[in-house]
Amino acid sequence: MEERDIDMKKFNLKKVILLVVVLYVGFIFVNQQIIMFRQHRDIQKYTAELNDIxxxxxxxxxxxxxxxxxxxIERIAREKLGLIKEGEQTVLPSK
Structure with a gap:
């Protein structure tokens, strides 16, 4: 009877260790997927910003x-600054 109990304890310990390893690997996998998703999102955001710039x-x-x-330059000087060439006359619109 004691031998069977020892085998069951070993079996349960193996199950627990296997479960812990599987959960750890699953956690690492999910964590890596989250990191990759965030990096992909950041790359898209920065690519859009780069295109705008x-x-x-x-x-x-x-x-x-x-x-x-x-x-x-001449057109801007005439429009914005009201400058005229030598010999020209300024014509102002009537009110």
Whole structure:
């Protein structure tokens, strides 16, 4: 009878150890999946931010190139600053 009890205790101990190992491996697996999900979400967020920044950079590059054009500079000087060329007359709209 005692031999059977010892075998049952060994058997139960093996079951408990196996259960603990399986639970630990399961926990590690789930934890890794959560980490990978968060990293994937962060990559998508930062990729979208990078695309926005690149679009803004392209727009600024175009504006810079445009600002180097003499015709653009003259148009802005006339519109925003009210400047005129020598010999021209300013025409103001009537009220």
């Amino acid at each position: 690149e679009a803004k950079y392209e727009k600024l590059q175009e504006e810079y190139k445009l600002s180097q054009d003499d015709a653009y």
